[in-house]
Amino acid sequence: MPNRANAHRRAHDDAPDTADAFRRLVALPPGPRRDALRSRVVEAWLPMADRLAGRFRNRGESLDDLRQVAALGLVKAVDRYDPRLGNAFESYAVPTVTGEIKRHFRDHMWALHVPRRVQELRNRVRSAGQELAGSVSGRRPTVGEIAERAQLSEDDVRTGLEALESFTALSLDAELPGSEDGYSPGDALGEADPALDTVVDREAVRLRIAALPERERTILYMRFFGDMTQSRIAEQLGISQMHVSRLISRCCTRLRDQVMQDTA
Known part of the structure; x- marks a missing residue:
């Protein structure tokens, strides 16, 4: 039997005390009273969702959009949380909101659709490269070093490295580095020969x-x-x-x- 005190324990001092509200929310049938209580609970926890969204700023997505995604994750957490299991809401909501934000990056921030496996390889290769950056001074980590740290094969590391350079698409009108006459990828495309x-x-x-x-x-x-x-x-x-x-x-x-x- 879970300790009832754990249900009231909060990871942050500013976390709202909504334990009683959740107990009433579970007991209420669908209707205006339940909807109003649900809205108050979501509003009470919005600061936490905003705080989690702020962890992902400066990654190519606006903070306002991230806050909306985090709010969506919070609503899902409120709807799925069951206080009768004895766990604090925050311990359930944090991974739910964080997962919603990460899913947003995975599904909406790539210029082209990339298989989920390749996206995961990209993330693991990037993390391993960042961890190794401090231990190999004056050079970039080798494929073998990244493979050992990330516990991947070297082929998977190469796939992840290619994905690192493919998060956004290059415009056909973008001037290529080193070109003095404004040469762009579009200039290299052929056209139908009459x-x-x-x-x-x-x-x-x-x-x-x-x-x-x-x-x-x-x-x-x-x-x-x-x-x-x-x-x-x-x-x-x-x-x-x-x-x-x-x-x-x-x-x-x-x-x-x-x-x-x-x-x-």
Whole structure:
């Protein structure tokens, strides 16, 4: 049987005495009276939630947002706490609120979604690196040293180190270090080459053109690759321009129909 005195013991002198309120909260049925008492209990413990949020300041998130997350964790703690188990509320609420804040960082502060295992590796590698920083002067801890301290494999340490550099995304417009002309990652990205469509079309008709009679292949080559006019082609081959026009039109129609049939 838990010692009843433990239920009233508080870790901080300024912690509110809400033991009686919690006992009444458990006994009350859902309704306005219970909601009002619940609100008063949450309000009484908000300073503790704010104090816990302050421990995570300067980590890339505003203190106001952290306080809101901590308040959410506090509400969850109030709703789940059962004074009949004999434990002080603060001993239950502190890990609940802290866990909510850490979950917020894990789920919302990464620019890209990263698997939870990689996030945990990042945290363990970072902690081990900070612990080793004071013992290895003048250099950074090696992968092996971090692996030994964090009790991880060297492959896991390398994964965690990569995640350390990947918490935020680099803008494509950000100037790269050492560049004197404002060169950015966006400058290295390729773009669609309009000539690719021409390559695709040529490959599609290449075999079909090879199957044409020699005179028709010659006419097409002179017109589309030699950039000759129909009158010059007619003069060189000794036929009429009208005949050249009919041959070109007939060949193009045949090639188009054959290619479209191949892709259907």
